[in-house]
Amino acid sequence: MEAKISVLDRGFLFGDGVYEVIPVYGKYFFRLIPHLQRLEYSLQAIKLKNPLSLSQWQSTLQQLIRFNNGLDQAVYLQITRGSAPRDHAFPQKIEPTIFAMSNPIKPVPEKWRIEGVTAVLREDIRWKYCHIKSVALLSNVLLRQEAVESGAQEAILLRDGQLTEGAASNIFIVQKGVLVTPVEDSSLLSGITRDLVLELATEAGILCEERIISTKDLLQADEIWLTSSTREILPVTRLDDVQVGSGFPGVIWQQVDKLYQEYKEQVRSGLYGN
DSSP: OOOOOOTTBHHHHHOOEEEEEEEEETTEESSHHHHHHHHHHHHHHTTOOOSSOHHHHHHHHHHHHHTTTTSOEEEEEEEEOOBOSSOSSOOSSOOOEEEEEEEEOOOOOHHHHHHOEEEEEEEOOSOSOTTSOBSOOHHHHHHHHHHHHTTOSEEEEEETTEEEEETTBEEEEEETTEEEEOOOSTTSOOOHHHHHHHHHHHHTTOOEEEOOOBHHHHHTOSEEEEEETTTEEEEEEEETTEEOTTSSOOHHHHHHHHHHHHHHHHHHHTSSOO
């Protein structure tokens, strides 16, 4: 039997849906419950009832990863409002469309971890509900493409002179030994990796702050990091072709990345799985 999605699906016509990307190491999910909680939050934000219970999601996704059993993989799941004649208003009595797939995680190039990556600053042109993990990602796509065309790996976004996040990442900076990231609000997505980084750093005795980060803060930062589920924690060593800090991955990044990699191996062993 072939899987099919109608051309009248509102995800296709309007981007009317939400999604999640969940890493799997070996046969264990990386913080599955927080990912599913964020999915529930996004669904509530777009007024769409979750079609599956928590236990049903767990069972369904476990079946999916068995097809790639033992591999490090990224599970992508998407829920749209469903298929109906095209009209902006919510249709009545339609079934949501559920789509899920799993692909091997593409390893981060070792060169990026040794030398760091390059980022560019761009104006945040996205909508004002970035706390929703929406499938409508055209503005993010355009911003990431601008970075790629500039020879960079990410676009770091500013709105009214303040840092929000990256085109597909959360952002941290280090200033005088303090790890700083923007406060969670509607201008950025609550990152699962972001939250784990804060947990690990706090447990390690690193002072952490969630506050407004200005353009000046970024340009004067000792370290800048990108965090995301599949790229983990990446050090930015050049910003708009200007050296960041020493020009190499910083000491605090090395400390937190080591803790992150240890945590990931514990997931792989089943200690923190699912």
